Amino acid sequence: MKYLDEFSNPDLARRLVDQIHAVTTRPWAMMEVCGGQTHSIIRHGIDQLLPEGVEMIHGPGCPVCVTPLEIIDKALAIAAQPGVIFCSFGDMLRVPGSSQDLFGIKSAGGDVRVVYSPLDALKLARENPDRQVVFFGIGFETTAPANAMTVYQARRLGIPNFSLLVSHVLVPPAIAAIMESPRCRVQAFLAAGHVCSVMGTAEYPPLAEKYGVPIVVTGFEPLDILEGIRRTLVQLESGRHELENAYPRAVRAEGNVAAMAMLRDVFEVTDRTWRGIGTIPGSGWRLSERYREFDAELRFDVSGLHTQESALCRSGEVLQGLLKPNECAAFGKQCTPRNPLGATMVSSEGACAAYYAYRRLDLVQIS
Amino acid sequence: MCLAVPGRVLSITEVDGTSMAQVDFGGVRKDVCLEYVPDVAVGEYVIVHVGFAIQRLDEASAQETLANFERLGILKEEFGDQAGADR
Ligand code: SF4
Numbered sequence: 001m002k003y004l005d006e007f008s009n010p011d012l013a014r015r016l017v018d019q020i021h022a023v024t025t026r027p028w029a030m031m032e033v034c035g036g037q038t039h040s041i042i043r044h045g046i047d048q049l050l051p052e053g054v055e056m057i058h059g060p061g062c063p064v065c066v067t068p069l070e071i072i073d074k075a076l077a078i079a080a081q082p083g084v085i086f087c088s089f090g091d092m093l094r095v096p097g098s099s100q101d102l103f104g105i106k107s108a109g110g111d112v113r114v115v116y117s118p119l120d121a122l123k124l125a126r127e128n129p130d131r132q133v134v135f136f137g138i139g140f141e142t143t144a145p146a147n148a149m150t151v152y153q154a155r156r157l158g159i160p161n162f163s164l165l166v167s168h169v170l171v172p173p174a175i176a177a178i179m180e181s182p183r184c185r186v187q188a189f190l191a192a193g194h195v196c197s198v199m200g201t202a203e204y205p206p207l208a209e210k211y212g213v214p215i216v217v218t219g220f221e222p223l224d225i226l227e228g229i230r231r232t233l234v235q236l237e238s239g240r241h242e243l244e245n246a247y248p249r250a251v252r253a254e255g256n257v258a259a260m261a262m263l264r265d266v267f268e269v270t271d272r273t274w275r276g277i278g279t280i281p282g283s284g285w286r287l288s289e290r291y292r293e294f295d296a297e298l299r300f301d302v303s304g305l306h307t308q309e310s311a312l313c314r315s316g317e318v319l320q321g322l323l324k325p326n327e328c329a330a331f332g333k334q335c336t337p338r339n340p341l342g343a344t345m346v347s348s349e350g351a352c353a354a355y356y357a358y359r360r361l362d363l364v365q366i367s
Numbered sequence: 368m369c370l371a372v373p374g375r376v377l378s379i380t381e382v383d384g385t386s387m388a389q390v391d392f393g394g395v396r397k398d399v400c401l402e403y404v405p406d407v408a409v410g411e412y413v414i415v416h417v418g419f420a421i422q423r424l425d426e427a428s429a430q431e432t433l434a435n436f437e438r439l440g441i442l443k444e445e446f447g448d449q450a451g452a453d454r
Contacts, residue, residue, distance in 0.1 A: 004373060004412075007429075007433075012433070012436045012437065015436060015437075015440030016439065019439050019440075036370040039370075089417070116397070116417070117400075117417045117418025117419070118418070119418050139417075142371060142416050143416065143417055145419060145421060146400075146416065146417045146418060149402060149419065153383070153385070194370075194371045194414065194421065197421050197422040198421050198422070223433075227436065230439075248425065248431075249425045249428045249432065250414050250422050251422070252422075256404075256421055258402065258403045259403040259421060349370070
């Protein structure tokens with residue numbers, strides 16, 4: 001399928017960049033919500049192709065980065081218990097907890113395993129009936145359907161030794177929280193395409209209306225991002241603030257109906273603490289009453305942990321778009337991807353890691 | 368970890384009452400759960416995240432988007448830097 005490559009076509013990118021310059025008459029600040037988009041913007045140098053004064057503010061949309069310290073510490077406590085197989089996506093292993101990370105637990109003999117899918121963790125639980133298998137269920141609306149289906153299957157197939165440590169977060173309440181902040185400079189949003197693939201777009205028009213901000217659903221390829229920026233600028237310049245879908249090949253207005261039905265069955269909305277940001281009301285999911293028996297927090301007693309953030313790390317400000325990563329005093333010095341002080345330096349989608357990986361090359365290029 | 372990637376469905380089977388597929392990601396093959404995109408057929412493209420297809424990829428709208436990008440540039444070539452002149 002040829003078009004998969006065409007979304008990084010340099011000739012079309014040049015046309016979009018020209019259009020962006022043609023429509024822009026003054027400075028604007030817009031936020032890309034998703035860490036995947038941050039990564040793509042920095043990697044392709046898209047922010048450096050924009051007209052003077054058009055600023056991309058990096059949003060909190062990296063699930064690894066916003067998982068609260070308390071949950072990381074709970075993960076560490078569970079993973080350290082004898083008889084437990086603790087499963088997680090690879091980038092969670094080096095996220096610093098209060099005193100160590102999952103990698104440290106693994107080096108000390110803990111059974112910590114990296115899996116590609118939560119279904120792999122369920123398979124491990126089936127193969128090891130005498131062990132407790134725990135999956136670290138983090139992520140936004142894109143990831144939640146996979147975890148929901150896995151818990152559903154655990155119940156359906158009767159796999160009692162599987163449980164989920166849940167820390168799911170939701171995008172729309174985060175957008176509201178960003179707009180409510182007195183220090184907010186964001187005038188428009190590029191909404192996260194794959195979150196909308198699952199959830200559809202119905203939640204966004206009320207936000208665009210209430211806060212007077214354009215919201216453009218945007219994909220991840222260079223052309224997708226340039227088109228998202230172009231459409232956002234057209235709206236800003238003409239004083240409109242509406243929802244637009246610039247990623248129709250993957251996003252339908254109604255979302256994925258089957259996935260949403262499963263999500264509503266397995267999860268219920270709860271308040272969530274975001275690392276570096278604080279508690280946002282109604283911004284997360286936890287297991288619903290019917291599936292509570294698969295909740296790792298209830299299965300293992302991990303309450304009463306004492307958490308301690310790094311005093312140097314300013315990732316909370318980075319996540320809210322108040323500080324650029326390279327403005328943090330520790331950036332590239334005490335804090336590097338090999339020795340991260342904050343989660344935003346760990347995940348490749350974290351803003352600090354993206355800056356570290358690409359900014360220093362100082363190359364402006366498309367594709 | 369939140370990135371989802373497009374892949375092509377190579378084959379579909381049922382495992383434990385669940386629809387599963389072999390999906391090709393430019394040469395790398397993985398097992399993917401199709402429960403959330405039940406109508407997908409072999410040969411079609413899906414967006415896959417952590418082992419689950421979350422949406423099918425619509426080729427027609429992809430082509431339309433690309434055609435729009437082409438048109439944007441052509442408009443500019445025909446009318447010169449019209450928007451810039453209006454400043
Ligand atoms: S550079 Fe490191 S210490 Fe500074 S905000 Fe980013 S993660 Fe925290």
